[in-house]
Amino acid sequence: MTAVYKHRLFWPIVSLLTLIAINAIARPQFITITMRDGELYGALITILRDSAPLMLVALGMTIVIATRGIDLSVGAIMAVSGAVALTIIDGSGDPDALATVLIAVLVAVLVALILGMWNGFLVTVLGIQPIVATLVLMLAGRGAALLITGGKITTVNSAPFKWMSSGYMVALPVAFFIAVAAIIVIGVIERRTALGVLTEAVGINPEASRLAGVRSRGIIWGAYMVSGALAGVAGLIYASRTSAADANNAGVFIELYAILAVVLGGTSLNGGKFSIAGTVVGVFIIQTLDSTVLFLGIPSAQSPVFFGFVVAVVVVLQSPRMRSGLANLSGRLRPRGAGVQDREKAEVA
């Protein structure tokens, strides 16, 4: 019992389940899932599908934040990636050809990777503060995307491209599988290799890590590249959903939602220790909230207020002071938390 309370994912998961429960009580069909033509439908399935772009961006953001950085350019990179892909598909003779779409996707992700590399260059080689370095691309990126599409909203009609956002595999949306693949790849790279712990070391104490021989420049640079590439994929899913490259609306504010997801998942903005699983839960919290707004029929003019209110409640619930307060309330019989004891002992020493 005590172990469950202490787990760092306890409160994020409680927040998510509470949100789902509120929805289910308000309108029971929220949790109903139906099977049609071998494909699952329902509000929860929609959340899985629609969370994919934010999931990809937030995963990259987690790694960047772990290095003590931040990446504000992800929304703009999404716009660029969509613009590149649609321009290639639009310019080809056969938009429905799989080869065309594959090339478009690969080029778009490559461009996003290069943009991430640019961010990494500014941060590691030139030593510019991450928030400033990525602000450059955040401001310039959408302009570049408009330049690529020639100032208009490029639209295409391509079945294979559309499949990314609305297709199904094994009864579940394709976009969900893309997100799961990203979670697994990032999780394996960070935790099965030593990259995760080296990233944390760099984030906690860059100078000590450098003197310990950690290639901190490479690690930080790599984090921005990963973030860029994932934002590129997110941009493709977004463009696929609308079949359009809308440079002004693709991924607007997504950098802020991604940061929020990372924080809700328990990763500190001070860098260091990070949690992939926490970010995943954080993304689901935000996406569920987003559907709640629609589902409860809150007028769109008021929805930001509602959104902000719920986020405020969740953040307060997860604040360290609230957590220890609740833990004490719910466990009067338990001895005081081991963490508290350790700290006090350390002060004695």
Next chain:
Amino acid sequence: MNADTEVPPIVEMRGITIRFPGVLALDDVDFTLRPGEVHSLMGENGAGKSTLIKALTGVYGIDSGSISIAGERQTFSTASDAQDAGISTVYQEVNLCTNLTVGENIMLGHEPRRGTGIDWRATHAEAARHLASLGLELDTRSMLAHHSIAIQQLVAISRAMVLDAKVLILDEPTSSLDRGEVEQLFGIMRDLRDKGVAILFVSHFLDQVYEISDRITVLRNGALVGEYPVAELPRDALVTKMIGRELADLAAIASSSHRDIDRSGTPVVKATGLGRRGVLEPADLEVYEGEVVGIAGLLGSGRTELVRLLYGADRADEGTVEVHGEHVRLHQPRHAIDHRISLSSENRREEGVVADLTVAENIVLGMQARQGWLRKIPKKDQDAVVQEYIDALGVRPANPHALVGNLSGGNQQKVLLARWLATAPELLVLDEPTRGIDVGAKADIQRKVAELSAQGLAVIFISSELEEVLRMAQRVVVLRDRKKIGELEASTTDLDGLIDYIANAGEGSAA
């Protein structure tokens, strides 16, 4: 010395007991502080010095016992209660606002008013007056951050005077000061003492304790050992009381270090004309297998700079380095590590430990960095290495999953030593490995280094404590004013000879 026992005490702590979960931090401790004395509180890390100070300054509540200030019984529940009672503390890490001016810091909260605003002219004038009363002349409108730590501490003392402190607590004030700065601080302490201020002084430097103190109180494991006038407590008696065991350990280290080194072959590492403009004049340095080379000199003489250039932590702009006779380029710490050179920085907190990682992760960090991120060291191998070094060096707590940030300084230093030894270096550079740590941990570390060098490890050992350098090293390189001035054989030099060499050698000749 006007600290005769007739004067009624200003601070009387009786039977102080403080419990933390699972630990008896202070057990029935008495402590008496009289006006006009400098009283040193001595003990190893964990002896209860900080806890006693925190009880006196209202940071910790006491479980039993009594505290009287100037004869009046007091119960402090917050730090500001203690401050109101005339107790001021100057900590090791200065707790002032470095982004404010000197004058603002001194007068903070006590600025003279004019109407609803602050009379800045009067504020700075009064700050200057307080500084002058300590014999200091500073521009009160300069930013505090632009001054050295030493000056910042003196500013903190001035601030204590503004608060009209009767009791001044100085917790490790000298650990980052050089000799001249220490002298200046001591001058001010003597002045204040003569004006009747009671000063509680904590320092790891025995020399300083004996130079400035009138009286010494010794704690061990949370209990009082005793209170002694300085003249009645010789040094070895003090150390024995502090650590509860004899000094035979250190003597054994000294005898094992005094052996002959075969310098006929190729040195493990040889630096020729290594320097950087404005940082260090070109210097030569060679270390042979099994040799401990000490580096001595005052703070700021270029000791740290020399080894940082060698290690590639800072880029040298001239000079060459050979490892086993082969030219190598060491432009980054990585390159040095690849050639089996390791450096343990003097700045343990900022450049050493990764505080939020565990003991195990910190120990493995060096090995893992060397392997690269792709080849993670298997969990089983990690555990084996970590356990081996925790046992060999006596890291406490012996828990691989404890966060390093919660360990005491001495144990953090052991973790760093473990990190470097785990990478199997051929040259180990230790910059102030024993600064600010207790005598027991110090002996553990010295013993391990002596043992490894006897097995063939080449070591560069930097320390401000010259006895330690002479005890550990076979050869001592001496630096002054960012320049190497010579080398001495440790076997033919004693402490006075080394001090004299640091102060006077090469005057007017080679320069």
